[in-house]
Amino acid sequence: xxxxxxxxxxxxxxxxxxxxxxxxxxxxxxxxxxxxxxxxxxxxxxxxxxxxxxxxxxxxxxxxxxxxxxxxxxxxxxxxxxxxxxxxxxxxxxxxxxxxxxxxxxxxxxxxxxxxxxxxxxxxxxxxxxxxxxxxxxxxxxxxxxxxxxxxxxxxxxxxxxxxxxxxxxxxxxxxxxxxxxxxxxxxxxxxxxxxxxxxxxxxxxxxxxxxxxxxxxxxxxxxxxxxxxxxxxxxxxxxxxxxxxxxxxxxxxxxxxxxxxxxxxxxxxxxxxxxxxxxxxxxxxxxxxxxxxxxxxxxxxxxxxxxxxxxxxxxxxxxxxxxxxxxxxxxxxxxxxxxxxxxxxxxxxxxxxxxxxxxxxxxxxxxxxxxxxxxxxxxxxxxxxxxxxxxxx
Amino acid sequence: xxxxxxxxxxxxxxxxxxxxxxxxxxxxxxxxxxxxxxxxxxxxxxxxxxxxxxxxxxxxxxxxxxxxxxxxxxxxxxxxxxxxxxxxxxxxxxxxxxxxxxxxxxxxxxxxxxxxxxxxxxxxxxxxxxxxxxxxxxxxxxxxxxxxxxxxxxxxxxxxxxxxxxxxxxxxxxxxxxxxxxxxxxxxxxxxxxxxxxxxxxxxxxxxxxxxxxxxxxxxxxxxxxxxxxxxxxxxxxxxxxxxxxxxxxxxxxxxxxxxxxxxxxxxxxxxxxxxxxxxxxxxxxxxxxxxxxxxxxx
Numbered sequence: 001x002x003x004x005x006x007x008x009x010x011x012x013x014x015x016x017x018x019x020x021x022x023x024x025x026x027x028x029x030x031x032x033x034x035x036x037x038x039x040x041x042x043x044x045x046x047x048x049x050x051x052x053x054x055x056x057x058x059x060x061x062x063x064x065x066x067x068x069x070x071x072x073x074x075x076x077x078x079x080x081x082x083x084x085x086x087x088x089x090x091x092x093x094x095x096x097x098x099x100x101x102x103x104x105x106x107x108x109x110x111x112x113x114x115x116x117x118x119x120x121x122x123x124x125x126x127x128x129x130x131x132x133x134x135x136x137x138x139x140x141x142x143x144x145x146x147x148x149x150x151x152x153x154x155x156x157x158x159x160x161x162x163x164x165x166x167x168x169x170x171x172x173x174x175x176x177x178x179x180x181x182x183x184x185x186x187x188x189x190x191x192x193x194x195x196x197x198x199x200x201x202x203x204x205x206x207x208x209x210x211x212x213x214x215x216x217x218x219x220x221x222x223x224x225x226x227x228x229x230x231x232x233x234x235x236x237x238x239x240x241x242x243x244x245x246x247x248x249x250x251x252x253x254x255x256x257x258x259x260x261x262x263x264x265x266x267x268x269x270x271x272x273x274x275x276x277x278x279x280x281x282x283x284x285x286x287x288x289x290x291x292x293x294x295x296x297x298x299x300x301x302x303x304x305x306x307x308x309x310x311x312x313x314x315x316x317x318x319x320x321x322x323x324x325x326x327x328x329x330x331x332x333x334x335x336x337x338x339x340x341x342x343x344x345x346x347x348x349x350x351x352x353x354x355x356x357x358x359x360x361x362x363x364x365x366x367x368x369x370x371x372x373x374x375x376x377x378x379x380x381x382x383x384x385x386x387x388x389x390x391x392x393x394x
Numbered sequence: 395x396x397x398x399x400x401x402x403x404x405x406x407x408x409x410x411x412x413x414x415x416x417x418x419x420x421x422x423x424x425x426x427x428x429x430x431x432x433x434x435x436x437x438x439x440x441x442x443x444x445x446x447x448x449x450x451x452x453x454x455x456x457x458x459x460x461x462x463x464x465x466x467x468x469x470x471x472x473x474x475x476x477x478x479x480x481x482x483x484x485x486x487x488x489x490x491x492x493x494x495x496x497x498x499x500x501x502x503x504x505x506x507x508x509x510x511x512x513x514x515x516x517x518x519x520x521x522x523x524x525x526x527x528x529x530x531x532x533x534x535x536x537x538x539x540x541x542x543x544x545x546x547x548x549x550x551x552x553x554x555x556x557x558x559x560x561x562x563x564x565x566x567x568x569x570x571x572x573x574x575x576x577x578x579x580x581x582x583x584x585x586x587x588x589x590x591x592x593x594x595x596x597x598x599x600x601x602x603x604x605x606x607x608x609x610x611x612x613x614x615x616x617x618x619x620x621x622x623x624x625x626x627x628x629x630x631x632x633x634x635x636x637x638x639x640x641x642x643x644x645x646x647x648x649x650x651x652x653x654x655x656x657x658x659x660x661x662x663x664x665x666x667x668x669x670x671x672x673x674x675x676x677x678x679x680x681x682x683x684x685x686x687x688x689x690x691x692x693x
Contacts, residue, residue: 122494124578124607127501159498199495201577228467229493260637273575274549274604277629277639278671284632285669293639297551298490325551325558327517328412328529357554358531379555380672 018225019065023105024239025221028198029205032190035217039107045088049081051106059107060087064099065241067140067222072096077109098244110217114180115207117144118188120195122202122226123156131155131163131192135175137207163192183216184208198236199229248313255306257296264289266390267311267320267349269304269338271329272297279323282380288387291317301329304337312347318390319350323379326357335363339370350389354382395484395510395581395589396569397425397460397519403527404449404458404482405430406465406473409440413464416529417441423533425525428456431473449473449480462518462527463487470514471496478507486527487513487580497578504580511580512573517550520570530554530570541566543678544590546583547602548575548609552629555671556602563675568596577606583613591620598623598682600674601665603656605630605639610656617663623681627668628656 026036038055041063042048052058062074069075074094076087084106094101115137123130132144134152144152153171157163169185176184187208195203204222211217230237245253252259258273262280266288270276276295283290291314296307311320322338324331335355342351353375355363364375376382403420407413408430418441421427429444429452436447446452449461461477463470463486470492474485485504492500492514504511512519518528523540526532530550537558543565547553550572557567571586573579583601590596599622603610610628617624631653633639657667666677 122498122578124609125612127578127580128498158502159495160502196495199493201494226494228491229495231468232493260634260639262634270551272549272551273639274547274552274602274629275555276551277604277633278552278555278627280632281629282670290632293633293637325555327531327550327554328416329551356558357534357537360534360536378672380670 018227018230018237018240019243020223020225020239021063021065021103021241022061022221023063025203025223026218028194028223029191029218029221032194034187034190034205035215036221037107037110037217037219039105041103042088042106043092043103045085045092048084048088048104048106052078052081052084055106055108057109058084059109060084060091061105061107062091062094062096062101063103063105064096064101065222066097066099068097074101099241110209110219111212112207112209112219113212114210115219116184116210117152117206118191118208119144119202119204119206120192120200126156128159129157129192129195131157131168131188133172133175133188137209139206157192159196163189165189179214180210180216183214184210187216198223199226199233200224201226248310252294252307252310255303255310257294257300257303257307257310259310260293261314262290262292264291265316265318265394266386267291267314267317268323269294269296269307269311269320270323271295271301271325271334272327275323275325279321279379279383282383283321283387286384286387288383288390296334297329301334302337304334305341306337308338308341309345312341312345312349317349318393319352319386321383321386322351322353323382324353324355324357324360324363325379326359328358330359331355331357331363332359332366335366339366342371350386352376352382352386352389354379395512395519395571395586396593397521397525397527399424399426399525401460401525402426402428402456402458403460403462404428404452404477406449406461406463406477408432408443408445408464409435410464412529414441416464419533420526423526425527428458449477449482453480457481459483460527461485463489463513465489467491467493468496471499474500474511475503478503478509482509484510484512485580486516486518487511487574488516488518488528489513490515490575492576494576494578497576497580501578501580512571513576513579514574515576516574516579517547517553517572519572520567522567522570528572530572537561538570539566540568542568542595542597544568544593544596544599545570545602546573546586546590546599547571548573548583548604549602549629552602552604552627552671556600556627556674559671559674560600560678565675565678568593573609575604583609584616587613587616587620587624591622596622598625598678600624600678601626601660602671603628605633605653605656606651608651611659614659614663614665617665623678624665625668625674625677625681626660626665627671627674628653628660
């Protein structure tokens with residue numbers, strides 16, 4: 001059931017979540033011994049109809065890695081091949097949370113007696129894994145984290161020592177009929193192992209169903225993997241869903257840069273995630289609208305030339321703020337990159353520099369000499385000037 | 395958590411280009427670097443210091459309290475565990491993109507060995523006028539001056555900017571603690587605050603947070619117990635939901651980790667939040683006025 005046609009588009013670490021569609025998650029569940037309904041991945045109405053002929057009444061589900069499929073009408077129950085075909089026609093091509101539906105899962109319907117919730121997530125406050133379990137399916141992970149202890153059982157695990165079967169059995173014992181406890185506990189322990197082995201940030205089964213025959217079956221699977229772990233999760237990486245991105249964002253990712261396009265008209269180039277966000281914030285505080293997030297922190301500080309060229313490709317820019325606060329990143333090296341591209345492309349966009357920190361004296365004199373622009377020493381002044389320049393050009 | 399000049403530092407990955415550069419700056423500033431670790435180059439000398447294959451080997455020849463990690467992401471876990479088991483009580487992990495699962499093991503190793511883990515993805519520790527470990531411009535007099543304000547930041551670049559504004563307005567920094575930009579880190583802002591609360595030299599604290607996670611909400615809960623004036627800035631009010639803003643930890647997911655939630659939590663516990671970093675000195679002056687300490691906190 002693993003579909004291999006999804007390419008991995010995660011060249012920039014830390015910029016995107018690595019999400020997986022339901023079919024990939026379910027294939028992994030099957031591998032560790034958690035049952036899932038019979039199903040096939042299709043991309044045409046006729047294939048869905050054929051599958052429904054074989055499987056009987058089915059669920060037709062869009063394969064996009066987002067929790068809003070149900071609300072978008074991209075999950076439908078059908079009872080015969082004709083209905084299956086109609087459902088597929090309606091769902092194919094839908095855009096949900098930026099993801100376009102090109103494949104669907106056609107899955108045999110399962111007679112359910114109870115719907116449960118199960119997840120294992122990275123838990124920042126305890127610095128370790130957290131298992132979440134509830135006898136009521138249907139909530140999302142945030143609700144589960146906020147829910148009262150009576151409704152949701154939370155088990156903090158130790159990565160070193162793992163989860164004890166007895167701990168899990170005790171934790172869920174009060175919430176379930178006695179004859180289900182062992183089977184559900186076993187599924188939770190297998191889910192925990194899968195979480196550990198895949199470097200998952202979250203793995204969630206919602207709902208985890210107890211069928212009328214008493215079997216435990218996963219009716220959905222949400223999986224997001226830590227992108228920093230992709231170097232050691234290569235086989236999994238190839239199965240990741242393609243994240244929606246604009247052509248500029250994709251070009252930046254290919255160059256190893258983090259670029260996020262926004263609605264505004266004031267372009268931003270800064271070093272470091274915190275400073276770049278702060279620069280965006282300052283643009284808003286002074287009454288402007290940021291056009292983007294683009295940072296060249298860390299080792300990327302040597303790519304200021306490429307970053308500047310990418311920024312200048314963004315249509316509709318009315319002014320640009322370049323805000324450098326050098327620590328690890330050297331201001332002179334970053335300034336040289338901006339100057340090189342600026343002289344090559346000669347854009348007619350007003351640009352305002354604020355330069356501070358490692359290599360700042362040299363950077364300031366280079367900007368003054370090469371571009372004839374006097375850099376500001378205070379970022380507020382640079383941002384305020386850029387906002388004013390943008391306003392005067394509209 | 396506060397680095398002193400007499401603290402002996404062992405640098406993992408010392409032979410790399412960036413480590414060589416930064417160790418040079420640290421030593422010039424006064425840091426006590428006793429040597430380095432590179433499993434492939436034991437026995438050589440680098441930047442006039444000995445290089446061992448592991449902290450375990452280094453511990454046979456010398457003593458060290460602090461391990462500074464300039465290692466590749468997938469090597470961080472074993473380096474940190476090696477350092478802690480060899481007796482280092484503080485491990486500062488500068489490396490970005492360490493898998494979160496490895497960070498969890500590093501945190502458990504820290505607990506087991508009664509050591510502190512700072513980071514990963516931290517810009518390091520600075521004690522202005524005395525010593526530093528990491529990649530902060532401690533040596534730039536427009537950014538760091540010795541003083542009595544403790545600074546805790548998730549981000550290096552934003553922390554640099556905040557320290558600059560303090561310096562520009564006459565406040566000095568007692569110590570800078572970079573907690574790191576990852577979703578899960580060893581030392582949290584709340585632990586940093588508890589530490590500064592008990593630090594005699596520190597009379598006020600500046601918190602530089604950002605969107606994502608719950609560290610700001612947690613540190614807010616500790617404000618009353620700290621019993622020292624605190625001010626804050628939180629980056630990311632303009633960030634879109636669901637996108638990671640450079641730092642792996644800086645993402646608003648649904649309702650949690652938002653700028654508004656963090657500002658609300660901080661203000662509820664009496665911590666004024668600046669709209670921009672440039673407002674931090676004025677806020678600091680406000681919360682400190684009425685206290686005798688204000689004069690002594692100014693340089």
